Amino acid sequence: MRWRRELIALTGVTVFISALFGANSRAQEKGNATAKKIAIRAGRLIDGKSDTPILNALIVIEGDKIVSVSAGGTPPAGAEVIDLSKATVLPGFADVHTHVLLNGDITAADYDEQILKQSTPYRAILAARNARIALDNGFTSIRDVETEGAMYADVDVKTAIARGEVPGPRMQVATRAMAPTGMYPLLGYSWELKVPVGVQTVDGVEGARKAVREQVMYGADWIKYYSDRRYHFEDDGVLHSMVNFTDEEAKAIVEETHRLGKKVAAHCIGSDGIAAALRAGVDTIEHGDGFTDALLDEAAKKGVYWVPTITVGAYVAPGRGGNWVKMVDLEKIAFQKALKKNVKIALGTDAGGFDWKQLNEAEEFVYYANYGMTPMQAIRAGTVVPAELLGWSDRVGTVEAGKWADIVAVSGDPLKDITELKRVKFVMKAGTVYKNEVH
Numbered sequence: 376m377r378w379r380r381e382l383i384a385l386t387g388v389t390v391f392i393s394a395l396f397g398a399n400s401r402a403q404e405k406g407n408a409t410a411k412k413i414a415i416r417a418g419r420l421i422d423g424k425s426d427t428p429i430l431n432a433l434i435v436i437e438g439d440k441i442v443s444v445s446a447g448g449t450p451p452a453g454a455e456v457i458d459l460s461k462a463t464v465l466p467g468f469a470d471v472h473t474h475v476l477l478n479g480d481i482t483a484a485d486y487d488e489q490i491l492k493q494s495t496p497y498r499a500i501l502a503a504r505n506a507r508i509a510l511d512n513g514f515t516s517i518r519d520v521e522t523e524g525a526m527y528a529d530v531d532v533k534t535a536i537a538r539g540e541v542p543g544p545r546m547q548v549a550t551r552a553m554a555p556t557g558m559y560p561l562l563g564y565s566w567e568l569k570v571p572v573g574v575q576t577v578d579g580v581e582g583a584r585k586a587v588r589e590q591v592m593y594g595a596d597w598i599k600y601y602s603d604r605r606y607h608f609e610d611d612g613v614l615h616s617m618v619n620f621t622d623e624e625a626k627a628i629v630e631e632t633h634r635l636g637k638k639v640a641a642h643c644i645g646s647d648g649i650a651a652a653l654r655a656g657v658d659t660i661e662h663g664d665g666f667t668d669a670l671l672d673e674a675a676k677k678g679v680y681w682v683p684t685i686t687v688g689a690y691v692a693p694g695r696g697g698n699w700v701k702m703v704d705l706e707k708i709a710f711q712k713a714l715k716k717n718v719k720i721a722l723g724t725d726a727g728g729f730d731w732k733q734l735n736e737a738e739e740f741v742y743y744a745n746y747g748m749t750p751m752q753a754i755r756a757g758t759v760v761p762a763e764l765l766g767w768s769d770r771v772g773t774v775e776a777g778k779w780a781d782i783v784a785v786s787g788d789p790l791k792d793i794t795e796l797k798r799v800k801f802v803m804k805a806g807t808v809y810k811n812e813v814h
């Protein structure tokens with residue numbers, strides 16, 4: 376039905392092709408002269424730039440973009456007015472560490488169950504549901520950092536959302552991720568069984584370069600690799616780990632990825648894994664529990680982002696026991712040091728590492744505030760900073776003229792009570808309202 380309507384309204388081969396493949400139909404509709412005008416009255420606007428909120432702000436939106444933001448003012452003629460005058464309005468949130476194709480893996484059994492008993496189509500259906508949950512919670516952008524055995528299904532989820540087929544956040548995706556032979560589950564099964572692996576198995580410098588090319592060919596925006604495993608404390612009190620790739624292999628991954636114009640995320644929990652990833656030249660450190668002073672200094676100096684994923688660490692610790700509990704405390708100390716050293720911290724939760732239905736990703740904001748960020752710093756860690764990490768600073772992360780209209784609202788004041796961010800009542804993405812429970 377949709378493409379037939381477009382064929383009637385417009386002519387030409389280009390239009391036919393884009394309609395056939397469903398590309399940007401919404402953008403085309405909105406990009407024309409009759410783009411819908413919306414004016415939002417915001418009681419309190421935290422725009423992501425200013426240190427203090429703007430009171431009684433007026434945000435004017437045309438189509439999918441913000442065209443003006445002012446303190447007070449009159450809505451333009453013909454604009455639909457959305458009254459959020461009793462609410463706090465913010466930029467849409469971003470979570471730069473998610474797994475839409477996973478639904479909680481506290482134990483190895485939880486993980487194996489999903490990989491062995493669920494088909495990729497089934498998992499992709501749940502991924503679409505998870506994307507909707509993220510959007511409902513105010514997350515209008517996510518970076519999904521590997522499919523855990525579901526191959527390139529993240530590219531499909533991203534495409535379906537971008538085409539307006541299903542609701543969800545804007546996505547950047549990492550596809551399959553990489554680890555060397557024997558360094559990633561599923562492990563421990565009889566050698567007679569051929570069991571799936573949660574990542575692409577990659578060995579050697581040439582293997583690394585080829586795997587990067589392959590993943591980029593099928594749609595990876597990021598390359599993710601597993602820098603370490605076997606986390607353990609030694610007498611020095613530092614969290615150590617076994618490094619997965621040789622330096623030559625890790626450098627080959629990073630070099631090839633950068634050569635193709637993409638960026639690298641490295642899973643590292645122990646200090647040895649973090650050190651190896653920084654040596655290789657990665658763009659983001661994921662988890663980072665074992666950050667030492669020297670490694671934090673190096674990350675700050677190199678401008679490498681830290682994505683701490685505190686929510687998942689705290690969530691899985693009781694179920695996993697042992698060092699995992701100590702790692703939560705260790706990461707809190709590292710986080711506080713990182714703040715003093717001006718390491719760039721971008722909000723990431725590892726949603727999917729916990730069940731999407733059980734925890735709201737906005738929990739991560741609460742940890743940041745509890746760990747020493749001001750509420751405004753925490754908000755920026757989940758809006759402006761991830762926008763930079765994603766390379767989307769010109770599009771998202773703040774509420775200002777020229778940006779995509781990705782806007783959320785909460786009833787109370789998150790600068791007084793950060794947990795307000797867990798109760799998002801209004802969500803707009805690209806000028807379309809997906810949720811409005813503001814009364």
Ligand SMILES: [Zn+2]
Pocket residue numbers: 472473474520725728
């Ligand atoms: Zn993860």
